[in-house]
Amino acid sequence: MEYISIFFQYVGQYLKTRLTYRADMIVEIFSDLLFQAVNLVFILVVFGHTNLLAGWSKDEMIFIYGFFLVPFSIFASFFNIWDFTDRYIVKGEMDRILTRPVHSLFQIVLERMELESLFGVVTGLVVMFYAGDKLGLEISWYDPFIFILLVIGGALVYAGIFIALATIGFWSDSRTDIMPMMYNIGNYGRYPVDIYNKVIKYVLTWILPFAFVGVYPSSYFLEREEWYTYAFLTPVVGIVFFLIAVTLWNVGVTKYRGAGN
Amino acid sequence: MQNIIDVQGLKKEFKSFSSRSGLKGAFRDLFTRNYTIKTAVDDISFTIKKGEMVGYIGENGAGKSTSIKMLTGILTPTDGKIVVNGMNPHKEREKFVKTIGVVFGQRSQLWWDIAVQESFRLLKKIYNVPDQQYEEHMKDVIETLDIGPLLDKPVRKLSLGQRMRCELAAALIHNPPLLFLDEPTIGLDVLVKLRIREFLKRINEKYGTTILLTTHDLSDIEALCERVVMLDEGKIIYDGPLKELRENWAEGKQIQFQFSEEATLEELQHLTQEHLVVWEKGESDLVWVASVEADETVISGVIGKVTAAKKIADLKILEISTEEIIRNIYVEGAVRHG
Ligand SMILES: Nc1ncnc2c1ncn2[C@@H]1O[C@H](COP(=O)(O)OP(=O)(O)OP(=O)(O)O)[C@@H](O)[C@H]1O
Ligand SMILES: [Mg+2]
Numbered sequence: 001m002e003y004i005s006i007f008f009q010y011v012g013q014y015l016k017t018r019l020t021y022r023a024d025m026i027v028e029i030f031s032d033l034l035f036q037a038v039n040l041v042f043i044l045v046v047f048g049h050t051n052l053l054a055g056w057s058k059d060e061m062i063f064i065y066g067f068f069l070v071p072f073s074i075f076a077s078f079f080n081i082w083d084f085t086d087r088y089i090v091k092g093e094m095d096r097i098l099t100r101p102v103h104s105l106f107q108i109v110l111e112r113m114e115l116e117s118l119f120g121v122v123t124g125l126v127v128m129f130y131a132g133d134k135l136g137l138e139i140s141w142y143d144p145f146i147f148i149l150l151v152i153g154g155a156l157v158y159a160g161i162f163i164a165l166a167t168i169g170f171w172s173d174s175r176t177d178i179m180p181m182m183y184n185i186g187n188y189g190r191y192p193v194d195i196y197n198k199v200i201k202y203v204l205t206w207i208l209p210f211a212f213v214g215v216y217p218s219s220y221f222l223e224r225e226e227w228y229t230y231a232f233l234t235p236v237v238g239i240v241f242f243l244i245a246v247t248l249w250n251v252g253v254t255k256y257r258g259a260g261n
Numbered sequence: 262m263q264n265i266i267d268v269q270g271l272k273k274e275f276k277s278f279s280s281r282s283g284l285k286g287a288f289r290d291l292f293t294r295n296y297t298i299k300t301a302v303d304d305i306s307f308t309i310k311k312g313e314m315v316g317y318i319g320e321n322g323a324g325k326s327t328s329i330k331m332l333t334g335i336l337t338p339t340d341g342k343i344v345v346n347g348m349n350p351h352k353e354r355e356k357f358v359k360t361i362g363v364v365f366g367q368r369s370q371l372w373w374d375i376a377v378q379e380s381f382r383l384l385k386k387i388y389n390v391p392d393q394q395y396e397e398h399m400k401d402v403i404e405t406l407d408i409g410p411l412l413d414k415p416v417r418k419l420s421l422g423q424r425m426r427c428e429l430a431a432a433l434i435h436n437p438p439l440l441f442l443d444e445p446t447i448g449l450d451v452l453v454k455l456r457i458r459e460f461l462k463r464i465n466e467k468y469g470t471t472i473l474l475t476t477h478d479l480s481d482i483e484a485l486c487e488r489v490v491m492l493d494e495g496k497i498i499y500d501g502p503l504k505e506l507r508e509n510w511a512e513g514k515q516i517q518f519q520f521s522e523e524a525t526l527e528e529l530q531h532l533t534q535e536h537l538v539v540w541e542k543g544e545s546d547l548v549w550v551a552s553v554e555a556d557e558t559v560i561s562g563v564i565g566k567v568t569a570a571k572k573i574a575d576l577k578i579l580e581i582s583t584e585e586i587i588r589n590i591y592v593e594g595a596v597r598h599g
């Protein structure tokens with residue numbers, strides 16, 4: 001409970017700071033929107049030639065992209081840890097974090113949040129409603145709840161993978177390009193996994209389970225029953241990966257060496 | 262009395278990997294990597310009682326910061342036992358850090374972009390300090406450190422001295438019974454240093470706060486600490502009262518002569534051969550320093566012989582400073598016990 005109240009204190013502080021730099025905030029939201037538009041155009045271009053890709057229609061693809069944006073934006077707002085090694089290990093900022101009576105990962109989440117990215121949730125919903133309308137999808141009363149559950153699952157999958165990668169910094173502070181690479185791999189989860197070969201499909205399901213952020217949970221709303229098992233596994237996979245990542249983190253903290261000034 | 266800090270056989274090793282050269286070397290690195298072990302803190306033991314102010318000193322790289330980081334739960338020891346405030350720092354970290362305050366002079370603990378006041382408010386929340394306690398305690402702290410006018414400025418716009426005072430205040434928001442200060446006066450001017458010392462004395466008297474302090478400025482230690490722990494290459498080489506350290510080492514006096522004409526070492530040694538004197542060249546060619554026993558006949562004897570033979574422009578008799586005592590200890594690498 002205390003953590004929730006600390007969370008809101010940080011959010012309040014964040015908004016206060018951000019509102020004094022309103023222009024920055026607008027630029028950031030605008031560049032996010034532009035990025036999302038480029039991705040949509042890409043889907044439209046691909047479907048300029050064909051109408052079906054491995055049995056998925058253009059509108060279904062657009063729907064999946066819309067869904068993906070929701071957990072991804074939540075992840076992007078709260079887990080800005082792609083530069084963790086540089087910022088906290090090499091510069092020794094972790095020292096400060098570790099002298100405070102709140103879980104270290106939680107503190108980093110609070111310090112690094114970028115609430116502008118939450119705007120992507122709105123974009124995602126708009127895209128989903130647009131595509132859903134074209135597909136003639138029905139919404140039942142329990143769908144919003146399932147949606148929330150699947151979104152949380154998807155966000156946890158993303159968070160889990162990136163936290164696990166960040167913990168590498170506790171063991172080795174050498175520079176790697178693994179973070180940007182992982183952002184690219186993450187994008188593959190936006191497309192139906194059956195357009196890939198078996199190996200990639202397996203990796204995206206069980207090793208780097210990005211498919212649980214886009215295509216699997218979306219298939220529930222798209223009423224593709226052959227994927228329902230995977231769709232409902234989403235929260236489970238999310239929680240499992242997140243817990244593994246936090247455990248790795250906790251071990252990593254005991255290996256922290258600090259910066260020798 | 263009760264021990265606030267109890268350290269037994271504490272040790273910290275850092276492994277640093279080195280890579281072999283060439284393609285073949287890189288390939289071998291994949292399987293077995295060459296590494297060297299640096300022992301930063303080597304089997305140290307000490308205890309600190311409630312209300313003590315202890316100076317933790319040593320040369321650069323002696324292992325002071327590393328010890329403090331282990332005592333505060335930031336680093337996990339390689340070996341040894343630490344009990345601070347009745348807890349094991351790195352095992353029960355989150356509960357433990359509520360009972361300590363930490364200031365690293367080299368690194369800011371505050372948030373860079375937000376006003377000092379806002380930083381304090383966040384910390385108040387993090388430490389879950391009740392409003393009333395905060396009001397009472399912090400009003401006093403803010404007044405004594407004279408940071409009232411700085412509160413609404415963002416940290417990045419403060420000068421070093423202003424920032425350090427705010428850092429101190431921030432470390433005390435939860436009024437911890439134990440305070441770790443790693444070079445809190447580094448780079449500060451004399452006035453700010455004095456104010457910080459006054460402040461530390463005050464909280465030590467008022468709340469009985471135990472303070473462990475590292476510094477390279479021995480006047481800090483002289484002003485604040487009765488006890489010093491001296492570290493060299495990761496080992497404790499002295500632990501005891503500052504006074505004793507002075508007495509055992511400051512047995513002698515120094516006589517500084519400024520000559521009006523050139524003098525040579527042989528000449529001076531020859532002049533004072535009946536006394537035990539160590540001659541050293543001073544700041545310039547004309548300045549020579551004689552270290553002698555603190556004995557009246559010797560002092561006057563040396564002065565008499567030298568002034569009879571050579572023209573002098575100035576003459577000073579100096580006490581050996583703590584600074585010098587410490588330097589001598591570093592040079593000899595061990596402490597004489599009296
Ligand atoms: N993270 C680290 N990795 C490797 N070696 C380290 C690390 N931190 C410290 N060391 C080494 O341990 C030794 C002790 O360092 P430490 O920072 O404790 O010294 P110190 O007494 O605080 O010195 P200073 O007065 O310069 O602050 C040094 O030789 C340093 O190079
Ligand atoms: Mg140091």
